Amino acid sequence: MNEGNAGKPPGAMAGPPRRTVTALEAAERVSGPTPLAEAPETIVEVRNFNLYYGAFQALKNINVKIVRRAITAIIGPSGCGKSTLLRSVNRMNDLVPGVKTAGQILVDGEDIHGLGAEPVALRKKVGMVFQRPNPFPLSVFENMAFGPRIHGTFRKSEIHEAVERGLRAVLLWDELKDRLKASALSLSLEQQQRLCIARLLPVKPELLLMDEPCSALDPLATERVEELMQEMKENYSIVVVTHNMQQASRVSDHTGFMLLGELVEFGETREIFTHPHDHRTEDYITGRFG
Amino acid sequence: MSARHAQTIAFALLALSTLLVVLPALFMVFFLVRNGLPALSAEFLLGEPKDGMRAGGIFPAIVGSFCLVVGAITVSVPIGVLTAIYLSEYSSDSAFTRLVRLAILNLAGVPSVVYGLFGMGLFVYFLGFGQSIMAGALTLSIMNLPVIITATREALQSVPPSFREVSLALGATRWQTVRYAVLPNAIPGILTGVILEVSRAAGETAPILFTVAAFYLPGLPQSVFDPVMALPYHLYSISTQVPNISAGMRYGTALTLVGLVLSVNVVAIFLRAHLRRKRRW
Secondary structure, eight states, X not given: OTTOGGGOOTTSSSOSOOOOOOHHHHHHHHHOSSOOSSOOOEEEEEEEEEEEETTEEEEEEEEEEEETTSEEEEEOSTTSSHHHHHHHHTTGGGGSTTEEEEEEEEETTEETTSTTOOHHHHHHHEXXXXXXXXXXXXXXXXXXXXXHHHTXXXXXXXXXXXXXXXHHHTTOHHHHTTOTTSBGGGSOHHHHHHHHHHHHGGGOXXXXXXXXXXXXXXXXXXXXXXXXXXXXXXXXXXXXXXXXXXXXXXXXXXXXEEETTEEEEEEEHHHHHHSOSSHHHHHHHTTSOO | OOHHHHHHHHHHHHHHHHHHHHHHHHHHHHHHHHHHGGGOOHHHXXXXXXXXXXXXXXXXXXXXXXXXXXXXXXHHHHHHHHHHHIIIIIOOSOHHHHHXXXXXXXXXXSOHHHHHHHHIIIIIIXXXXXXXXXXXXXXXXXXXXXXXXXXXXXXXHTSOHHHHHHHHHTTOOHHHIIXXXXXXXXXXXXXXXXXXXXXXXXXXXXXXXXXXXXXXXXXXXXXXTSOBOOHHXXXXXXXXXXXXXXXXXXXXXXXXXXXXXXXXXXXXXXXXXXHHHHOOO
């Protein structure tokens, strides 16, 4: 299954994973809290999720389903918990001392906090792109080879192939094929951010979490990265956190609006931006606060 | 006094004190080279001491010092670096780690002669190593530990946290993160600590006084359980215990000691420069 043609994530052709449908899910499928035209496959399901930093509750009873091979945007003012939610999905919050969680997050139907769930295996499946481009102070090639190497690929030919495939997927190959030995820090910020996205791909993630991926980029570079995201959703599921509402409306298929740790509203992007149901969503997208 | 005058005076004071730091160093090197260089010869560097150490060479002391430095660094660098990694990358703030930090601080404040006495008690007598390279190198390595640990911790903490984040987010384990994302970027800083401690291990007299150093021992050590002559103690002996010795012998020995430290450090400094060129952030 992992022959890896065109960077397709494993399981791409295997069809939906079989699992028992709980009564709750069955009920939801009938009534359907998310009014989607058809019921596409869910890659992440967040159920009654709460997160506390010490005594501070950063996430309050979040319930959401993220659709596979689509772009989901999470918007909201600073400090609303959108990055925290994103970082909960690959358990990066585990690194923060004093974090406690309650509730469930299912990735591919498996509880990521469940017994025997390994953050290492989870993070292989769920890649992350950070706010500031953060390549290692190594060459372009070494940056790309980092993922395969830590996951046990040492054959030179395999690594070369993975590097090329990754760079091609983010449209950097033609620009950089003669500069693979150059320091990644000598690239432009846009190239660096593309490289950071490409660096994830040899690990074969299914889901990409992007935490304000364009906030350090100029408008032109932002546009090109957005184009890249559109292209990548053919093969990957993407969740992007952004404070830029235009970006959310441009790139995403679904949008969630968060405020003070709550997911106020979630739905199709068109719907959220044209007919928000909640007055707080409306106030935010019309620029009354935030 | 106008602001401009104050500025001029302040600047003059700053420049003067900076100069005062440079002068002794230049003077020392100049003095050592002028008095020591004529004494250096193949026989002096590669021969055995003769005539109650008034003539001949200091080769056994060079070899002895070299063994001690290599021994001390070989023991203290792995232990110190691993301890620092544990403290900075793995442990959380607990009673245990606070105790360890306190111990490190205390070790750093212990006078070197106390290390010597401690080494004599533990390694020479209790563990029965006798006066030997083993006892001396271990004593020096304990003296080295606090600086190696502190330098390594600082080097690790200066590695941007984003490197760890990225590595973990790529599915690396904690150890892989330390090994491949953090440690390579900390090596220049660690080497700075090592450079400092090479000089100290080579130069300190007190810790080796009771644990290894021989007053007069021509010939080379056959095993790590043999005592050896060492340059700092040799310098001390010929300067205080041997009457009618030429100044050239003393300055030559001092120059050789400085040269030995310098040559070991030059290797480390080049290594550090090479590694820094490769990684910059």
